[in-house]
Amino acid sequence: MKLSRHSDYALRAMIQLATSGDELVSIRHIAQTYGISHNHLMKIAQGLGRAGFIEPVRGRHGGLRLARPASEISLGALVRHTEGEDSLVDCTGCLIAPACGLPDVLAEAMQAFLAVLDGYRLSDIANRSHMLRALFDIPTSAGPSQNAADPVQCPAD
Amino acid sequence: MKLSRHSDYALRAMIQLATSGDELVSIRHIAQTYGISHNHLMKIAQGLGRAGFIEPVRGRHGGLRLARPASEISLGALVRHTEGEDSLVDCTGCLIAPACGLPDVLAEAMQAFLAVLDGYRLSDIANRSHMLRALFDIPTSAGPSQNAADPVQCPAD
DNA sequence: ACATTAGATGTATTCCATTTGAATGTATAG
């Protein structure tokens, strides 16, 4: 019972974009932040773009930004997109499928799971803005950090 | 977002055992019923036995039976056992872990998921007893089927 | 006692999905 890394990375990227406000953030930058595969993140970003969560900007100083305010993006919608909504079990070819009550129960449980996520917005996750901005090394009006080009590296990696 | 086949098979086996009442059912028989791997099911049965869900009986006419009545076994406990209770995401090494609110939200959603399953018992799933007994080809007092040695085969397999 | 049956355990191999990597195309700012 684990979220795929696909979902994991998508959520992380969205958090970073939410924290970065209107500024464009390149895929490369996000990948470097978390120390994850650049190519993989590209595909994830592609999917997020097609689904209307983010807006890609091409060209020299391009990058990604949220297509809508973080307060209007629910986590449920995100997870639904990255994980898919298909059933938890595959009953094709199961002998007892016609009499089995399991799929219904599992669907109900899944619905409860997503209902909780529907109750949270991206802005709720990224609410500790100052802490996150510091971790992302985003310069603020008060006091920008000394080296914005090379973001903090993950110590455990 | 799928249940592992491990969980799937465990649930199916438990349903068959619940439907079979006090009678012993061999692992081989269950495997043949669903057309799944005998050896794999053995390991799953092992785990179920160790966890106290089923009671294995060795020897010539041995087999498996439920350790407790089906009405006292909750689906939540079963899924918790087969899927494990660890977190949905692995945050070790994630840069923003200290400020990230995601794990809490996911844990809450997971809890809601399991809470639904906790509300159902194995007996609720196997409630259509007569249909299931027919599918499992279990002889009844009224009219036993003609060939109890060779159970019905899955048509789609 | 002995053979038979069924579960218990361990190892190894196969299989599949996810993840990653590489190469190429497309668009845009300067």
Place this chain on the structure above:
DNA sequence: CTATACATTCAAATGGAATACATCTAATGT
């Protein structure tokens, strides 16, 4: 025109799950 960054496709690799094989232990019927 060129450098940069996203878009797309294909192929390799990694890791976990599922399966197969081999062997052992325990209980039962003869």
